[in-house]
Amino acid sequence: MNERQNNQKTLIKVVSLFALSFLLSITLTKSLVISITIAVVSSALFQISIRNSRTKNAWRHFEAIPELIDNVITGIQSGLSLNESLSSLSSRGPTLTRNYFEQFSEQLRKGVSFEDAISNLQSLFNNRAADQLFESLIFAKSLGGTELLALLRQLGDFTRQDLALRREISAKQGWVRNSAHLAASAPWILLLLLSAQPSTAEAFSTSTGVIILGTGALLTAFAYLWMSHLSKLPEPSRIFGSQL
Secondary structure: HHHHHHHHHHHHHHHEEEEEHHHHHHHHHOOOOHHHHHHHHHHHHHHHHHHHHHHHHHHHHHHHHHHHHHHHHHHOOOOOOOOHHHHHHHHOOOOOHHHHHHHHHHHOOOOOOOHHHHHHHHHHHHHHHHHHHHHHHHHHHOOOOOOOOHHHHHHHHHHHHHHHHHHHHHOOOHHHHHHHHHHHHHHHHHHHHHOOOOHHHOOOOHHHHHHHHHHHHHHHHHHHHHHHHHHHOOOOOOHHHHHH
């Protein structure tokens, strides 16, 4: 249901941006062809940026893992059971993930097994670092792992090192993303300004002009997607998550 609502909100935003871009362009250029092309390009780039923002949301889940591990360790050291330690994360864990652990607690109260509730958490996080954490908890729960605290501390240190390295690489690759935004938007902004002159608008209203606009729109989308691809960090496959 949440995914459907997100898709509906995204659609509304894309349609609103299309309408706004079209109205702005038609006001400045008085050209229907140019206005539609600019509106389509703006909407397409916006939709691609929304997909990238969803990737950022997965990154925020990754960043929350060390804090989750610390909270679980603190709960176990204070005498709570593993179930209670995880359930308490609905109130004292990272704000981003509290709702997930509320669902986890509700499932346990309804009689869902620990393994199935943890599997649901893995699906919500959709993250390999979370997979490692939750699979460790399942292992400790089923076999009574006496080394759980040591394992969690080691996993927390490994995750922090991984995060630090990825933050450093991501910062260095930021210029690629900025270049993609600039390279994609600059020609169309220039076209919008030049099309305020009637001669330019008339030139692009011909069949040749339409072909040039269409080709430019396709090349812009391709270049933006390619630059966005280059700026992404490679993600190892989810060994445990792929089995869910």
